[in-house]
Amino acid sequence: xxxxxxxxxxxxxxxxxxxxxxxxxxxxxxxxxxxxxxxxxxxxxxxxxxxxxxxxxxxxxxxxxxxxxxxxxxxxxxxxxxxxxxxxxxxxxxxxxxxxxxxxxxxxxxxxxxxxxxxxxxxxxxxxxxxxxxxxxxxxxxxxxxxxxxxxxxxxxxxxxxxxxxxxxxxxxxxxxxxxxxxxxxxx
Numbered sequence: 001x002x003x004x005x006x007x008x009x010x011x012x013x014x015x016x017x018x019x020x021x022x023x024x025x026x027x028x029x030x031x032x033x034x035x036x037x038x039x040x041x042x043x044x045x046x047x048x049x050x051x052x053x054x055x056x057x058x059x060x061x062x063x064x065x066x067x068x069x070x071x072x073x074x075x076x077x078x079x080x081x082x083x084x085x086x087x088x089x090x091x092x093x094x095x096x097x098x099x100x101x102x103x104x105x106x107x108x109x110x111x112x113x114x115x116x117x118x119x120x121x122x123x124x125x126x127x128x129x130x131x132x133x134x135x136x137x138x139x140x141x142x143x144x145x146x147x148x149x150x151x152x153x154x155x156x157x158x159x160x161x162x163x164x165x166x167x168x169x170x171x172x173x174x175x176x177x178x179x180x181x182x183x184x185x186x187x188x
Contacts, residue, residue: 013148020152027159030166036115113137 016024041050068081077083082101086094117132124132143154175181 023159
């Protein structure tokens with residue numbers, strides 16, 4: 001069936017490649033919380049407690065994502081879990097889940113800007129944090145205003161940088177554990 005003249009088509013255009021989606025999913029789980037929050041978690045719970053908590057949280061996230069994947073296969077719509085809740089639970093549930101999701105992202109994005117500003121303040125202590133928040137918010141808006149293909153390509157490379165940084169930290173941490181890298185204050 002052809003759409004009527006002047007009406008919008010009902011399907012989304014698929015302009016991202018599988019490599020974009022793969023790297024977006026990996027880079028999406030690596031946030032500033034990993035860089036800023038891991039030290040706090042290890043300090044509070046110890047290495048064993050932090051690893052246990054991360055494994056438990058990872059298991060819960062895995063189970064949620066498997067369930068969401070199953071629902072998306074059964075009902076492939078652009079509204080994701082908000083549409084699933086609306087159909088399988090009720091319209092009120094879908095409405096509340098949609099707004100709760102929006103609110104959580106609105107708060108999360110603000111926290112990410114503040115975290116990025118705090119990280120940049122370590123290198124540029126004379127620049128106020130709000131300036132970095134403004135710069136990063138304009139950068140994020142600019143990236144999102146691009147075409148989907150351009151957005152996906154930029155996010156692919158930003159995610160690749162995050163993955164390489166994590167791998168670098170793992171290598172340096174392993175080298176420090178085995179004594180290849182001297183640690184300040186460590187007795188020989």
